[in-house]
Amino acid sequence: MLIVMDILWAIPILAILMSLLGGNRVRNEYVNLSSSAAVFVTALVLLVFSPTKPQSHVSGYILISPFGNWVTLCTGAVYLLASIYSTGYMRILNITGSQAAKFYGLLEGFALTMLIVPFMNNPGLYWIAIDFTTIVSAFLVGFEREAESIEASWKYLIVVSSGLSLSLLGIVLFYWAGTFHLGAVYSMTWATLHSVAGKIPTSLLLTSFLLVLVGFGTKAGLAPMHTWLPDAHSEGPAPVSAMLSGALLNTAILGIVRFMDVLDGTEASVPAHLAVIVLGVFSLSIAAMFIVRQQGIKRLMAYSSIEHMGIIAIGFGFGGVLGIAGAMYQMLNHSLNKSLLFFGAGNAMRSYGSKEIDRIRRVLSFYPVTGTLWLLGAIAITGAPPFGLFQSELAILRAGIGGSNSWAVWVIGLLLIVIFIGFMNHFRSMFFGLEPTPDGSPTMQFNGWLEVPMWLSLAAILVLGLWWPSGMLHFFTEAGKGL
Amino acid sequence: MLTTHLNSLATFLFSFLMTLALVLSFVMLGSHWLRNHILSFAAESWVIAALSASVAYFGHYKELYVIAGLTALFRGALLPYLLLRLVNRLKIDREFTPLFRPASGMVVGALLILMAFALSSSIGAKFGITNNITLMALTAMFGLNLIGFLLMVVRSEAISHILGLLVIENGIFLGSQILVPGLPILLELVILFDLLIIVMTFGILVRYLKVHAGTTSSRDLQKLVG
Numbered sequence: 001m002l003i004v005m006d007i008l009w010a011i012p013i014l015a016i017l018m019s020l021l022g023g024n025r026v027r028n029e030y031v032n033l034s035s036s037a038a039v040f041v042t043a044l045v046l047l048v049f050s051p052t053k054p055q056s057h058v059s060g061y062i063l064i065s066p067f068g069n070w071v072t073l074c075t076g077a078v079y080l081l082a083s084i085y086s087t088g089y090m091r092i093l094n095i096t097g098s099q100a101a102k103f104y105g106l107l108e109g110f111a112l113t114m115l116i117v118p119f120m121n122n123p124g125l126y127w128i129a130i131d132f133t134t135i136v137s138a139f140l141v142g143f144e145r146e147a148e149s150i151e152a153s154w155k156y157l158i159v160v161s162s163g164l165s166l167s168l169l170g171i172v173l174f175y176w177a178g179t180f181h182l183g184a185v186y187s188m189t190w191a192t193l194h195s196v197a198g199k200i201p202t203s204l205l206l207t208s209f210l211l212v213l214v215g216f217g218t219k220a221g222l223a224p225m226h227t228w229l230p231d232a233h234s235e236g237p238a239p240v241s242a243m244l245s246g247a248l249l250n251t252a253i254l255g256i257v258r259f260m261d262v263l264d265g266t267e268a269s270v271p272a273h274l275a276v277i278v279l280g281v282f283s284l285s286i287a288a289m290f291i292v293r294q295q296g297i298k299r300l301m302a303y304s305s306i307e308h309m310g311i312i313a314i315g316f317g318f319g320g321v322l323g324i325a326g327a328m329y330q331m332l333n334h335s336l337n338k339s340l341l342f343f344g345a346g347n348a349m350r351s352y353g354s355k356e357i358d359r360i361r362r363v364l365s366f367y368p369v370t371g372t373l374w375l376l377g378a379i380a381i382t383g384a385p386p387f388g389l390f391q392s393e394l395a396i397l398r399a400g401i402g403g404s405n406s407w408a409v410w411v412i413g414l415l416l417i418v419i420f421i422g423f424m425n426h427f428r429s430m431f432f433g434l435e436p437t438p439d440g441s442p443t444m445q446f447n448g449w450l451e452v453p454m455w456l457s458l459a460a461i462l463v464l465g466l467w468w469p470s471g472m473l474h475f476f477t478e479a480g481k482g483l
Numbered sequence: 484m485l486t487t488h489l490n491s492l493a494t495f496l497f498s499f500l501m502t503l504a505l506v507l508s509f510v511m512l513g514s515h516w517l518r519n520h521i522l523s524f525a526a527e528s529w530v531i532a533a534l535s536a537s538v539a540y541f542g543h544y545k546e547l548y549v550i551a552g553l554t555a556l557f558r559g560a561l562l563p564y565l566l567l568r569l570v571n572r573l574k575i576d577r578e579f580t581p582l583f584r585p586a587s588g589m590v591v592g593a594l595l596i597l598m599a600f601a602l603s604s605s606i607g608a609k610f611g612i613t614n615n616i617t618l619m620a621l622t623a624m625f626g627l628n629l630i631g632f633l634l635m636v637v638r639s640e641a642i643s644h645i646l647g648l649l650v651i652e653n654g655i656f657l658g659s660q661i662l663v664p665g666l667p668i669l670l671e672l673v674i675l676f677d678l679l680i681i682v683m684t685f686g687i688l689v690r691y692l693k694v695h696a697g698t699t700s701s702r703d704l705q706k707l708v709g
Contacts, residue, residue: 122667122670124666124667124670124673124674125669125670125673128670128673128674128677131677131681132677132680135680135681135684138684138688139684139687142688142691145691145695146695147695147696147697147706148706148707150688150691150692150695150696151692151696151704151706151707152707153688154641154688154689154692154704155704155707157681157684157685157688158635158644158648161648161681162632162635162647162648162651165628165631165648165651165652165655166628168652168655168674169624169628169655172624172655172658172659172662172663172666175663175666176659176662176663177610179662179663179665180610183665184663184664184665185665186665187667188666188667188670201609201610203609204606204609204610207606230707231707234707235707
């Protein structure tokens with residue numbers, strides 16, 4: 001399976017090299033499209049044919065595990081969708097020549113860094129891989145070079161880097177505590193940390209876990225460390241927002257989950273799970289408040305990402321077969337669903353020429369097809385049946401009932417209703433509000449590149465909502481045994 | 484463990500270098516001139532390089548000599564050079580809107596060091612550590628972290644934020660030299676490289692900020708809220 005992983009990394013590297021050669025826009029578009037399609041297929045192959053037990057390679061530096069492969073699949077899927085959409089989006093923005101080569105090169109680089117992250121078996125190298133995703137994506141966020149987008153990317157870089165420095169501190173503390181039992185030099189992997197965790201004093205375990213949680217939580221957009229997220233997601237180009245939201249956040253959640261897994265079986269495990277659940281619930285509440293009174297269309301989507309990261313964290317916090325299965329399923333559903341919404345928001349923003357919800361009106365009468373796709377996506381993201389997120393949220397809620405943290409289930413239930421009403425109210429005013437559009441009718445016509453990815457993601461979340469293949473639960477159960 | 488059997492010279496050298504690093508971070512707190520700030524960061528990096536070299540000598544960790552050299556080169560020379568060039572290009576020579584006067588900043592910094600010491604002592608008590616060098620390394624690590632965050636919080640210039648972040652990283656690096664000298668060398672190398680890339684990225688973004696947003700002070704960056 002190592003060879004498949006090598007191929008997975010080689011594809012975007014090759015694409016980056018080709019974009020470095022420059023060339024015209026069309027060539028770069030097709031290089032990127034083929035790279036993303038190949039990455040998606042390879043990620044699928046890796047997921048299906050990997051053994052269910054995690055395997056380490058290259059003297060313990062590489063870990064191929066079902067959970068990592070799942071996160072990789074999410075990344076691959078979003079990369080493919082975002083690439084198709086980028087092709088259309090960059091044509092509308094009229095980006096050509098070297099600018100286009102730069103954009104696609106960065107996009108491929110961003111995908112590459114995210115494809116490296118899940119395979120890091122050394123928590124320190126995992127940290128560095130996460131750091132690299134930040135650096136590459138900061139340039140993508142500021143790609144349009146407007147005052148707001150540069151401000152957003154600056155804020156993103158500063159907030160996330162300082163957050164991440166805390167998780168580095170946590171990792172060093174943990175490694176140091178381990179030296180009392182394993183000697184001054186030992187290999188730093190998730191497995192060795194797990195093996196030594198039982199011998200480390202509980203308070204130190206918790207201290208380092210909390211540092212790691214705050215650090216990677218910053219990257220994952222968990223409140224109250226989420227402050228960079230709405231800015232970065234709303235100011236970057238729409239396909240970049242989709243990649244940030246659908247793919248990047250998952251890779252940071254992975255670190256939190258693996259560290260939580262390291263503590264499993266120790267006395268620190270229960271408070272660690274509680275801490276993750278509390279952060280998740282807090283993220284949901286912050287998201288609910290900001291969704292209700294939101295004015296920017298892409299910021300609305302960004303706060304919805306904070307909401308979903310909260311739910312995913314809560315799922316892993318509840319743990320158990322159902323909690324982990326629900327959270328993993330939620331990751332994929334959210335990736336696909338959020339891409340659809342960002343594509344819709346990008347289309348609306350470009351055609352109405354505004355990011356303000358107030359300026360987007362009567363979408364259905366101007367854009368019956370994309371409008372419908374977008375509306376269905378919005379219904380799906382709030383967790384309504386028959387879409388995928390309904391299934392996964394239900395599984396997570398069921399995982400919590402009866403456990404020691406069942407209070408969280410009621411709070412989540414309530415907040416999800418608030419978010420549903422708030423979110424749908426914005427869509428009601430954009431789709432069915434009777435007041436005329438402030439700036440006259442939008443005239444822009446969408447090319448197929450901007451619609452096809454919306455169709456694809458809607459079809460996927462519909463299938464995932466209606467059909468849960470029998471092998472899936474088995475896969476999640478096995479994946480949960482060795483995260 | 485490195486710290487269990489050290490002769491008195493090594494003990495003196497380690498504690499002297501760690502104290503020096505902490506004192507240099509107070510120079511940063513006490514001055515609002517960015518150039519002083521950068522120079523004391525460079526000096527602090529040289530101190531840490533000297534610490535790595537002495538750990539390599541007394542603890543027989545040969546590969547730490549390489550780390551010491553690279554620390555001096557990257558953190559002690561290249562990063563300060565890049566930052567100084569940035570300051571010159573942007574023509575911002577001092578922090579104009581600090582939250583604290585230098586004196587108050589130093590008092591808060593001292594309180595933070597006390598806090599770091601209390602935290603380290605309680606961790607030390609958990610492990611039954613009586614060794615002063617270990618406690619001091621923990622104190623210096625937490626202390627530099629807290630001072631780094633303090634620098635980021637009370638100052639608003641973009642370059643001050645970068646320097647705050649670098650002080651945090653210096654703290655972690657200093658602590659890990661004493662606490663976990665056996666940390667895989669690959670990791671240390673990649674962290675050094677990573678830091679360089681981060682600073683270069685920051686540099687590019689700060690210049691964009693100046694050109695496209697017209698300011699490099701976070702106090703004037705107020706467009707994105709809610």
